[in-house]
Every structure is written in structure tokens, then in C-alpha cells.
Amino acid sequence: MSVLHDLALGFQIALTWEAILICLGGVILGTFVGVLPGIGALAAISLCLPLTYYMLPVHGLILLSGIFYGAQYGSSTSSILLNIPGTPAAAATCLDGNPMARKGRAGQALFIVTLSSYFGGMVGIILLVAFAAPLARFALSFGAPEYFAVMLLGLVAASTASPGSPVKGLAMMVLGLIFGMVGTDVTSGAYRFTLGYLELTDGINLVAMAMGLFGIGEVLSNLAAPPAPQPPKKSFRLREMLPTRTEARQSVMPAIRGSLLGSWIGALPGTGPAIAAFIAYATEKRISRTPEKFGTGAVEGIAAPEAANNASVQAAFIPTLCIGIPGDAVMAFMLGAMIIHGIVPGPNLISEQPDMFWGLVASFWVGNLILVLLTLPMIGVWVKILNIPRQVLYPLIIFLICVGVFSVNSNVFDVFVAVAFGILGFVMTLFRYPVAPILLGYILGPLVEENFRRTLFISNGDFGAFLSSPVSVICLGLVALALIVPVVLAIRRRRLSPAPR
Amino acid sequence: MRDRYYSIGRGPELIFGVFLFGIGLIAAIYGLRYGLGQLNDIGPGAFPLGLGIAMMILSALAMKEAGADDPVSRRLTPAFFYLPGIIIWSLLIEGAGLVIATLALIVMCSFAEDELDLKRALLLGLILAAVGYVVFILSFGLTFNLIGDWF
Numbered sequence: 064m065s066v067l068h069d070l071a072l073g074f075q076i077a078l079t080w081e082a083i084l085i086c087l088g089g090v091i092l093g094t095f096v097g098v099l100p101g102i103g104a105l106a107a108i109s110l111c112l113p114l115t116y117y118m119l120p121v122h123g124l125i126l127l128s129g130i131f132y133g134a135q136y137g138s139s140t141s142s143i144l145l146n147i148p149g150t151p152a153a154a155a156t157c158l159d160g161n162p163m164a165r166k167g168r169a170g171q172a173l174f175i176v177t178l179s180s181y182f183g184g185m186v187g188i189i190l191l192v193a194f195a196a197p198l199a200r201f202a203l204s205f206g207a208p209e210y211f212a213v214m215l216l217g218l219v220a221a222s223t224a225s226p227g228s229p230v231k232g233l234a235m236m237v238l239g240l241i242f243g244m245v246g247t248d249v250t251s252g253a254y255r256f257t258l259g260y261l262e263l264t265d266g267i268n269l270v271a272m273a274m275g276l277f278g279i280g281e282v283l284s285n286l287a288a289p290p291a292p293q294p295p296k297k298s299f300r301l302r303e304m305l306p307t308r309t310e311a312r313q314s315v316m317p318a319i320r321g322s323l324l325g326s327w328i329g330a331l332p333g334t335g336p337a338i339a340a341f342i343a344y345a346t347e348k349r350i351s352r353t354p355e356k357f358g359t360g361a362v363e364g365i366a367a368p369e370a371a372n373n374a375s376v377q378a379a380f381i382p383t384l385c386i387g388i389p390g391d392a393v394m395a396f397m398l399g400a401m402i403i404h405g406i407v408p409g410p411n412l413i414s415e416q417p418d419m420f421w422g423l424v425a426s427f428w429v430g431n432l433i434l435v436l437l438t439l440p441m442i443g444v445w446v447k448i449l450n451i452p453r454q455v456l457y458p459l460i461i462f463l464i465c466v467g468v469f470s471v472n473s474n475v476f477d478v479f480v481a482v483a484f485g486i487l488g489f490v491m492t493l494f495r496y497p498v499a500p501i502l503l504g505y506i507l508g509p510l511v512e513e514n515f516r517r518t519l520f521i522s523n524g525d526f527g528a529f530l531s532s533p534v535s536v537i538c539l540g541l542v543a544l545a546l547i548v549p550v551v552l553a554i555r556r557r558r559l560s561p562a563p564r
Numbered sequence: 565m566r567d568r569y570y571s572i573g574r575g576p577e578l579i580f581g582v583f584l585f586g587i588g589l590i591a592a593i594y595g596l597r598y599g600l601g602q603l604n605d606i607g608p609g610a611f612p613l614g615l616g617i618a619m620m621i622l623s624a625l626a627m628k629e630a631g632a633d634d635p636v637s638r639r640l641t642p643a644f645f646y647l648p649g650i651i652i653w654s655l656l657i658e659g660a661g662l663v664i665a666t667l668a669l670i671v672m673c674s675f676a677e678d679e680l681d682l683k684r685a686l687l688l689g690l691i692l693a694a695v696g697y698v699v700f701i702l703s704f705g706l707t708f709n710l711i712g713d714w715f
Binding site: 114117228230231233234237238240241244248250251253255256279282283284286287288289454455457458459461462464465466469470473475478479481482485486489490491493494495496512515516519520522523524 | 704
């Protein structure tokens, strides 16, 4: 029953007017960037981080997480209408969502997607509530070697599991780790890679870096790409969007399976909503009695991945809040944001700051409910966002980035840093280098190094200490597996298809 | 003529790979300089050295992959207006203030498009400066000058 008591405490915080308004603002902004293809949740979250300095920490986190899960709701809109995912996580939804739209059933697709998203989100939150405290208790026994091993697993898994080349993912992760070294070394106090700039002695500014990579970089790559098609001129009235009874029945079980899959996958290190959605889609296709219907507008093919990606974004908070180890770049940014607010996520968070933890969890409930109420009747409004001309939209975003970066320290230097990272992010997307691992590496870098050095310090230089507990052995074993499997696959592929050129 | 799309092929990707390799090399050299320490007391240079070596290996492997995917076709003009626009904004924000900096930024950005719509750019700039004033200066209390010290 203590869980109910804790939740009651959380709702006392999440149901104040201020918290509800902030949550509303967060999910609206999240839906907005989710609907827009090319602008992801990270850009919006990093834009809003400076604003949270003026709020209570718990309100700040409610805002930032609202943007994150709000973006998942919005992202399916452009998948269905334009066949362009609003965020990578909604790519799986294109496969059957867009064929449905072409058959004239866009309204029904949006309706099913919204309800599956809500269902998935709820399952993810229930999992978070159920497993947070036990996991935190388990993580209390973690020492430096375990932290090192789990973080390394998160880094390697996140950079190799993302779509595209695993080598490029790993290279960007290492680049992020190098950026994380910039500034004052915590252990020895030595300045590293500061290039003589006083501004860099505290390290690279998180907001400047994230806005450069994800804000400026994404704006530039969107502008460089051919213009996106305009959405069909169509009105969406709630009554016309209701799915038929058969469609409703067909989407129930996939939504349940997708939610369960998504919430487990989301809680694992290194996996994100995109992977959860694709695994859910593949599972549905495999167990379906009519797999040939997939890709032509099968209801199952949109209900499962949308439930899965929303479940996984909620479940992604489990390792971040309970162990203090983020599974992907967005969560890494949230971790950074918490540290800036003076909160140390980890096994002690729930016991030491229960109001913070449970208030945030309760706000997820509020936010998901707002999202359903907001999305369904207002889909027409969200679709209009896709009509904003880019000559207005992108200058607007760039303006917000400038103000946001400058406001952190009232410092022009940070804007230059953001420009540098913007160029880097833009160039990387040209060559298909993934951007997210840089941020993950940057945030985890100092923590990885600290735990590595501490382990060797405690063991007096004995590397056996890294294999002293089952947790670290399993994690390091998985790291080795994650590094070896792609190599084996590549060799096999080369043997199967000799000399492509 | 502005809207030219360039095919980004293997050559530029190799240059980027060399750039990454260089970062790895620099990290490794600086790592050696910062001091490696002992096994039971790792110095500040050990991690940068290890990361630098890893970066060099990975960037070399990535360069082997260069050109494996079909090249993307992109127009590069917008970047040459947006990025200087941001620089100009940051040079003007303290001296000239929010209004002029924002106008300059938006006008710069609007040059990136084929048809220059100066009226729309100025209007957008003024609206953004006004909204920025209300949101950031009045409600969040950020320390911006609406009109800078130069005037």
C-alpha cells in the first residue's frame, strides 16, 4: 500500500495549478516539435532548459519530460499524413499509417494511434511505479566497478544499436566522451582541452552543445534537404475519425503486446523508442495470421509500434531515475538537467526526495491524459502546423536558439560554441554519422572516467576488480558481445555477397 | 541558381574522417602531456590518451566505409546565411540590443531563400523582438537590452 501513499504524495504536487499549467505547456510544445519532421524533442528540451532555472526543480523536470513524451504523440501525425516520421521513433508507423491515409482513412489511423499511445504510456508508467523502488534498492549495492560496467554497456549499446553504421555510432560516442573531458578534471584539478579559454574551464556548456547539435544542426539539414510535401487539405472532425468496430477490435491486442514489449525494451540501457517501435512492428507481423496485409494499411501495424514507443519513453525514466544511468541521448540530457538543478538521480533519489520522484511520475499521468484530450479534438490544428512556411519556421527556431543559448550565462562565447556544434551536427548528417551518441558520451564521459579511476584506486591497480561482481561481469560480457556481433555479421555478409563493386 | 543541390560523395566524407582522426591524434598527444599516472592512481591524461587512440581506430574504420551508401543530394546555400546570421546576432546583442540583432538575424536568414521577401523578414523580425521582449525580459527577467548601449 505504500505505493498508493507515495502516489498520493505525487499527485499533491502534480495536481497543483502551476504544475498542471507547466505540464500542459510541455506537452503542447512536445506535440508541436513532434509533428514537425526534422525537429526533435531534444532541440525543444534544450531550448527550455534555461527557462527551468527560474522554476522549482520538480516543475522544471515536469516541463522537460512533458516535451519528451508529448513529442511521441505528435510524431505519428506526419508519419501518417506525409509518410515522413516526425521523430525517428515514428518511422515504423509510416509503414502502415501512410497506406491507411492513402485509402482515405487518415482520421481513423490518427484516432487509433492516439489511443494506443495513451495505452502504451499508461503501461510504461505502471511499470515505472512498480519497479522503481525495488530497482533502486538493488542499485544501492552498486559500487564503482558496477557503475562503470553499466555505463559502458549503455554507451556501447546505444551507439551500436542505432540504425546505420555501428562504427560511425561508436566513433561519435568516443567523440562525445572526448568532449566530456573538456574542462577541469574532477580528480586532479588539472585543466584539459580548454585551449586557453577561461570559459571552457567548467566544461562545454550543455545547452550550447545540445542546441548546436540538435537545434542548429537539424535546422540546417532540414533547409538543405528538398522541401517536404504539403499535407492534404482535409478537415478532421472527431465523429468522422471514429474507427469501425472491426478496426477497434483488431487494434486492442497489438496495443497490449506493443506496450509490454515497449516498456521492457525502453527500460534496457541503450535502446530507445525507435527500436521498441520496430521490434513491436516486426513481432506483430510475425505472429499475424495475415502478414501480407502489413504494409498496405493494417491497423495492427500502427497500434503496436505506437503503443511500444510511448511505453518505452515512460519506461526509459526507470534506469535514469533509479540508477542514475540514462539509456539514450534524451535521458542523458535529462540527467544533465537534473544535475544542473542540484538533483542527483540514483538509488537514493526516491528515498531522499520522494516528492520530486513521485511528483514527476504523477505528472506523467496528468500529461498523458492531457495529450489524449488535446490530440483527438485538435488534430486539425496540429496538421496546420505542417503548413507553416519554412521561411518563417526556421528563422523563428534559430532566434529561439540564439536567445536560449545566450541567456544561460549572458555570454556570447556560448553562442559561438553552439555555432561550432551546429556545423559539426550538420556535416555529420551529410555523411550519415549519428548525432545522438555524442550527447550521451559527453554526459556520461566524466562519470565513466571517475568510476574507472575510482575502481582502480580502491583495488590498488588490480583490473580484476572490474569482474568482481555478477552485475559487472554480465554487463561487460554484453559489451563484448555488442562489439563482436556486428563484426561477425559484417564478415558473414561479405562472404555471402562477394565483391559488390 | 541559388537552389543548387550538390551530391555529397566519398571525397568530402574522407575529409571529415581525416578531421576526426586528427581530433583523436590531438587528444592522444595532449593525454600524454597531462600525465598518465600510476595504475592505482590514474592521472588526468590516461583517459584522453585511450579515447584518442580509440578515436583514431574508429575514424579509420569509418573512412573504409566512406561512400558505401548512396550520396545524399543537398543544397548548401542556407548554411552560409544562417550561420553568419547567428554570429551577427551574437555580436550585436550586447551593443545594439535585441531589436536590431533580431532584425539582422532574420534578414540574414531570409537571404537563404530564392525569392527575397524583405517585407516579411522585417515584419517577422519585429514580431519576434516584441515577443522576445515580453516573454524573456518581462516574464522571465533575463538580462537583455532591448536597445543596446551603443545608442
